[in-house]
Amino acid sequence: MMPSRIALFISGRGSNMTAIAEHIRDGSLSAEIAFVAADREGAPGIETARTLGLPTVVCSYAELGRERAERALAAAVHEHLASWIVLAGFMRVLSASFVHEFAERIVNIHPSLLPAFPGSEAIRQAWDYGVKVTGVTVHLVDERVDHGPILAQAAVPIEENDTPARLEERIHCVEHDLYWRCLKDLLEGRFTKTGRRRMRREHP
Ligand code: GAR
Numbered sequence: 001m002m003p004s005r006i007a008l009f010i011s012g013r014g015s016n017m018t019a020i021a022e023h024i025r026d027g028s029l030s031a032e033i034a035f036v037a038a039d040r041e042g043a044p045g046i047e048t049a050r051t052l053g054l055p056t057v058v059c060s061y062a063e064l065g066r067e068r069a070e071r072a073l074a075a076a077v078h079e080h081l082a083s084w085i086v087l088a089g090f091m092r093v094l095s096a097s098f099v100h101e102f103a104e105r106i107v108n109i110h111p112s113l114l115p116a117f118p119g120s121e122a123i124r125q126a127w128d129y130g131v132k133v134t135g136v137t138v139h140l141v142d143e144r145v146d147h148g149p150i151l152a153q154a155a156v157p158i159e160e161n162d163t164p165a166r167l168e169e170r171i172h173c174v175e176h177d178l179y180w181r182c183l184k185d186l187l188e189g190r191f192t193k194t195g196r197r198r199m200r201r202e203h204p
Helices: 015-025 044-051 061-079 096-101 122-129 164-187
Strands: 004-010 031-038 056-058 084-087 106-110 133-140 150-157 191-194 197-200
Touching: 004 015, 004 044, 004 061, 004 164, 015 031, 015 044, 015 164, 031 044, 031 061, 044 056, 056 061, 061 096, 084 164, 106 164, 122 133, 122 164, 133 164, 150 164, 150 197
Parallel strands: 004 031, 004 084, 031 056, 084 106
Antiparallel strands: 106 133, 133 150, 191 197
């Protein structure tokens, strides 16, 4: 079977992108990175993508505005024949029309146990709220923020004498392990669908 082509969208340092790229390189995830896109010039992850030899696209929301930036992103997805869009720290809300164009083909990772703490600064929100357990969610993207059907979650307990920085570090470690495993299941067609529920089955 031909590996699926994925487009990775980032805004920041791109550590999730790098983790996915490493698992593709070592053969544990069968996929091809069609390109890496950023919403702004100077996203550190774009430099990393270049050093990894990956094709890159920058669609500056600041210069183009959301509508034109999204049109450029959609054109890149078609041009590079990507069948999945993988958001890896992409800090823009995609419009309903973009989401509909790629319905059930956009995946996101979020650093909390959704539906708790959607939006930005989720780790800080959970910390400030004083929860004892937080975590990571991988979900399909729908037209609402951090809301689509959940594919996978992993819990991260807050420890005695924890600090926000240490919690963040542990959450990132969990993200780097959870995302590629979940993508593997998704690309291999292992999820069944009943309403909002997505269940993983052993055999596709
Ligand atoms: C990750 O923690 C990801 O879950 C989060 O941004 C970070 C990006 O880190 N995404 C969101 O908060 C989306 N709502 P990275 O650039 O090092 O992969």
